[in-house]
Amino acid sequence: MPFTVFLKPFLGLIAFIVYTLNKTMRIKSLLFTTVWLSALACTAGPNDVPLTEKDTEPIRVKAELVNDKLKNPWGMAFLPDGRILITEKEGRIVLLENGEIVNDNVAGGPSSVVRGQGGLLDIELHPNFENNRWVYFTYASNEGDGDGAMTALSRAQWNGSAFENHEVLYKGSPNTRASQHFGSRIAFDRDNHVYFSIGDRGNRDGNPQDITRDGGKIYRLNDDGSIPADNPFIGHKGAKEAIYSYGHRNPQGLAMHPETGAIWSHEHGPQGGDELNLIKKGANYGWPVITYGVNYGGSPITDETTRPGMEQPVTYWVPSIAPCGMAIVHQSNYEGWDGNIIVGSLKFNYLVRLVVEDDEVVAEEKIAKGIGRVRNVEMGNDGYLYVGVEGGGLYRLVAD
Structure with missing residues (x-):
């Protein structure tokens, strides 16, 4: 020890x-x-597991540039034909083929607004995309009550070159002029429920712990936008019944584990205290009542890191790595990596490879050091990890 x-x-x-x-x-x-x-x-995490490299010869990878014309690639979705749909935060959807931009403004998607950290955010294919052609988006929207914007979830059908039949499935409310913490990532479970995240929108004392308010939550809907009958807060007076878990700060990583079916998320802490969480139905993840971070500048938020009835993170980072984007490796070209969780770091310009056993992180390795501010990381359908970098474009991780 x-x-x-x-x-x-x-x-x-x-x-x-x-x-x-x-x-x-x-x-x-x-x-x-x-x-x-x-x-x-x-600390090595809530379970005091030392995060060290595994006692095996690590795979060496390098970042191979795919396209350097992308400005802020926030989300990416891999079409069955090998093309890639990429969201640019400024509001455009870009189509890549063989690494080249073949359409820099695909029509028919959501109309987003750029407000601070908000803009056009994530994109995800429906698990049955090859039959129904549905594609899902999260974005900052100024529709609805109040001045400013709030995160929305929508979907549209891909016709091979553009989107059709766009419809809004969920719009957080009310709008706010705050510029931070929109979230927002999308994931599907094995039953085709769609999960998405909305950050606390800068209102940590009002939103995350209140299930009657949007913000600081992970939501769960049926794929058509209706609310599942077994959601945890169905029938609770005044509750936002789309909520699946609460007490979050700003989740910018969300993925289903392909082997276990579990939903994993990570979120930004304040100064320190970034978290990796295993998402449970109806669970409270504690923000801002408990945290491993402090305010920017160093003043305390709370003296509590645990409290009964509040979930502990699977692991956390002090100092903050500013996590953004998350992929779970599967059917990959990286020997021994399947099941690992890959997390991007905006702050330190690298990726973190987390080895997970029985839902616990047992080892950690920094990879692709110096790649730039990682905005997203996804598994491609060719077995490689793809990384979106702010101001740096799109990269693929290959053997070194």
Whole structure:
């Protein structure tokens, strides 16, 4: 067992003492931050599992440029014919064929607005796409009540060159002029329910813990936009019945594990405390009541990292890596990687490969270091991982 595991309780005690003094004696927040983050940095995750490289020869991969003309590739969907649909945050849908842009503004998709972190966000094919041709989108929309925008989920049918029959399935409300935390990723489960995320929209005290309000939630709908009869908050007075889980900050990773069927998500923490979560029906993930992070600048949000009735993350990152995009490796060209979770880092310009056994993270490896600000990572239907990079375009990970 690593020495830091023995050291952790003592550092945690010191952090708590300093926190108490900070409230009563108003000592400088810098001292608090230093001790608090030092204590949390010694953690290997909620289960104290040391995150180290596996005792096997690691596969060496390199990032191969596919297209450098993309500006901010937020989402990508791989068509059965090998072409790729990519959302640009500014509001365009781009079609790639053999690495070349063949249409830089595909018609018929959603009308989004660019507001801070919001714009045209994720894109996902229906699991039965080859028969029904449905494609799903999340985006910032100014439709509905209030000034500003809020995250929406919609779908449209692909006709081979454009979209038809666009329809909005869910629109968060009310609109707000806040510029942050729109979410938003899309995933399907084995029963073709569609899941999507909306961040807390900068209102951490009002949205995440209140199931009568949108924001800070992961939602679950039938593929036609209707609400499943077994959703956890059906019949609760005033509840948004599309909610599946709550207490989230800003989830920008969402995927179904192809082997277990479980839904996984990751979300941005504040300063520290980014989380990887296994999403459970009706569960409360604690934000902002519990967190492993602090406010930007170092002041405390809470002195609680656990509370009964609130879920712990499977693992977390201190300092923050700013996670965005997530893929679960399957049917891949990477020997021994199937079942691993790949997470992008906006902050540190790399990918994190997480080895998962029995729903616990047992090892971590940084790959594709220096690739740039990772906005998205997806498994292609050719067995390779594709990475969207802000200002850098699209890359594919190949053997080095």
